[in-house]
Amino acid sequence: MPLRLYNTMSSQVEDFHPLHANEVRMYACGPTVYDYGHIGNFRTFVAVDLLQRFLRQSGYKVRYVMNITDVDDKIIRNAAQAGVSVQQYTAKYVQAFLEDSALISIEPPHFVRATEHIPQMADFVARLVEKKIAYRADDGSYYFRISEFPGYGKLSKKDFSGILDGARVDVDEYDKDSARDFALWKAPKPGEASWQTPIGSGRPGWHLECSVMSMEELGESFDLHAGGEDLIFPHHENEIAQSESLTGKTFARFWFHARFLLVEGEKMSKSLGNYYTLRDLVLKGYKPSSIRYLLTSVPYRKQLNFTFDGLKQAAVSVERLRNFRQRLRSGGFPGGSNPELQALAAETLSRMQAALDDDLNTAQAQAAIFDMVRKVNSALDAHAVNTGDTAPLLAALDRFDEVFAVINDDDSAKMKTISQWALSDGREKEISAELRDQIQADQISNAAIESKIAEMEAARKARNFAVSDALRAELVGAGVIIENTKDGVRWRRK
RNA sequence: GGCGCGGUACCCAAGUGGUAAGGGAGAGGUCUGCAAAACCUUUAUGCGUCGGUUCGAUUCCGACCCGCGCCUCCA
The missing domain is CATH 1.10.730.10 (Isoleucyl-tRNA Synthetase; Domain 1)
Structure with missing residues (x-):
């Protein structure tokens, strides 16, 4: 039985076969690094990690690329408010994301960053302009003309035919030919971070980043594109429009979307x-x-x-x-x-x-x-x-x-790292008694534990239960769990 | 309004046209000096409600009720 996966494009579970015999090329939309990731973000990333692990277990070689969006409106705004550069602002959250991924046992994909692919993005826009699919607005921004891509809406199952015909609401305000046209490239507003490129100065739109980086790393057609369900529209729809109208080829063959989680209902x-x-x-x-x-x-x-x-x-x-x-x-x-x-x-x-x-x-x-x-x-x-x-x-x-990836126990080491981070980040008040208790188990050495257990066992043999119970209580207090079995004592750290 | 997903025991949750996986929790028991771990038994005549199809439906169809998601901030 081959792997069967739900494909958002077909709305069906389909047999999964990669384009290249034994290699799967997949791309996941990663974080926008303006804050710490939340558990909802990580539900998606863990789901894709699990997929990636299972593909490898099934014998595939996996090329798994994830982007880090380190430039967007929110980042530019926050960085400006903090009075630092975009790079300085994002560095902390990029690092935090890598640490958090490791914390939850995500195997690192190959990361690519938006700010390291600006020239390629500008070139991508230039080629779309050449094909008359993209156009430049008066302020120097570039937009994608969705009327030029007949398949627009095929992923999210939306029908834009009614909207494309003459609905020109808001056009003046946005300086677009059609209200639905989306930005490929944004011209800088005064004081905003921008990049100088052959198509002018400005910054890439979010959708453009993923198209450019995924195709650069994985080819014009690749096997699977993943993300949270909210990205189906507009993000992934727009990626498809840009990519396929430029290459004339199927962009990603499978679309994998993780559902949102609820917290306490x-x-x-x-x-x-x-x-x-x-x-x-x-x-x-x-x-x-x-x-x-x-x-x-x-x-x-x-x-x-x-x-x-x-x-x-x-x-x-x-x-x-x-x-x-x-x-x-x-x-x-x-x-x-x-x-x-x-x-x-x-x-x-x-x-x-x-x-x-x-x-x-x-x-x-x-x-x-x-x-x-x-x-x-x-x-x-x-x-x-x-x-x-x-x-x-x-x-x-x-x-x-x-x-x-849950059985190998490296919890207390990881928890210790978080506790140290809290101390250095001024959040020591948030360290709970439970966390202190958990990391305590790392304080005592294996040798010390073994020697206590030997003492305990000697006392038990002599039926001196008061002494053995006291020793056990001491070890339990130090975060060591003791189990007396017929075949001897088994212990582990909490 | 448009498109889509789901409602299964105290909690989480899988699943199938033929009579309800698994985990947690509770109760009882076995083992044990005690504890822990482990095992055994037990906990839905019923899978949102009401109809329909069928020899038979939780599983298919229809209606309704409830929860949730997307419809250019969002994993």
Whole structure:
């Protein structure tokens, strides 16, 4: 079964085959760097990351490009207000975006920046003008004449035929031939940042950036273009119009859009007070792995209701997977192998693959791994697991984590980084007790833990439970979780 | 108004024309000195409402109710 993906262009789930045999070329619209990214932004970026990981797991080489929009109206305005250059203003947020992406285990795509492709953008406009598809307005701005692109509206399923015929409202105000024509290039207003180019001075329009950079990196036709659902119109519609009217070729073959999330049942907005950045959540003490798990647990085309309760549930689910892996790794199993478990591992792999092949049904992939976890835990309790079984079972777990990326525990190190950032950024008041508690587990060394446990075990052997309980309480207080099993003590950091 | 998505147990959520995955939470139990972890049992005669098609619908069709998204700020 090949991968099947929903394509916004056809409004259908289609078989996905890349243009080039084993290579997928994909592009995602990245952040506009004027602020810290919020969890809604990251739902989209995590969804695309998951797609990219699954494509690679399926054997494709992936060329994944993401733009960083480091010039736009808001950036220019904010930079001017702050009295710094556009570059100075955006540097902080570019860095924050890279850190946040790493925080939530997004594998870095190849990043391209708008401000590093200005000459190519000007050239793109010049070629559109040559073809009479774009025109220069009196103020030096350039617009795209949508009446020149018959397919306009094909992605967003909008019909512009009525509007194109003589609807000239607002034309004077915008200096455009038609109200629907969109800006390719904006002439500078006094005091605004601008670039000198052969088509005049000014700055690129947002839509232009993505067309130019994606085609430069991936070719005139490439496999997949991704973004949040809000970008369907006008952003992606305009990209298609510009690109296809210039090249005469299909721009992107698949259009992948992630649905918006809700926060506590409502649209996230600053005015509702339910607007959260990744850093806000970590400061409250939530683990990055919990956030990633929650974001991936609902398939990308469904509305996801992001709640604190859900975040807590996600943390428990991740913990269960981590405990399971530790249990399998702890060894001490009898030789040989159990055919049922061998079959279970194989079945789990194929169930996960089938689920993700089906338009990235992450919920079903998770169900498959949890079925395996429960059955194997049962077998472990019954001493029915043999040495030869652990490798295939652990391989299935690894396969899951190649895509979901939540089992490997680097939470406390990441949380420590956020806590240090808060200190250096004057936000130490926002560091919650929960966060302090979480990062405390990193304070004590492995050797110290092992020695305490040895003491504890000696006391337990002597049936001196008062002493052993006190030692355990001490370790728990230091953020170390202790489990006494028949086969000895297992421990891990909180 | 135009276009589109969704309403499944206490919470999150998958799914199918033939009788409801998975996770969390709750209850009971097993194991254990205790705790933790793990396992077992249990929690929707019912999948927004009302009709229709069908031997049979949560799944198809229609109407209605509710929630949400886009319609040039927005992931």
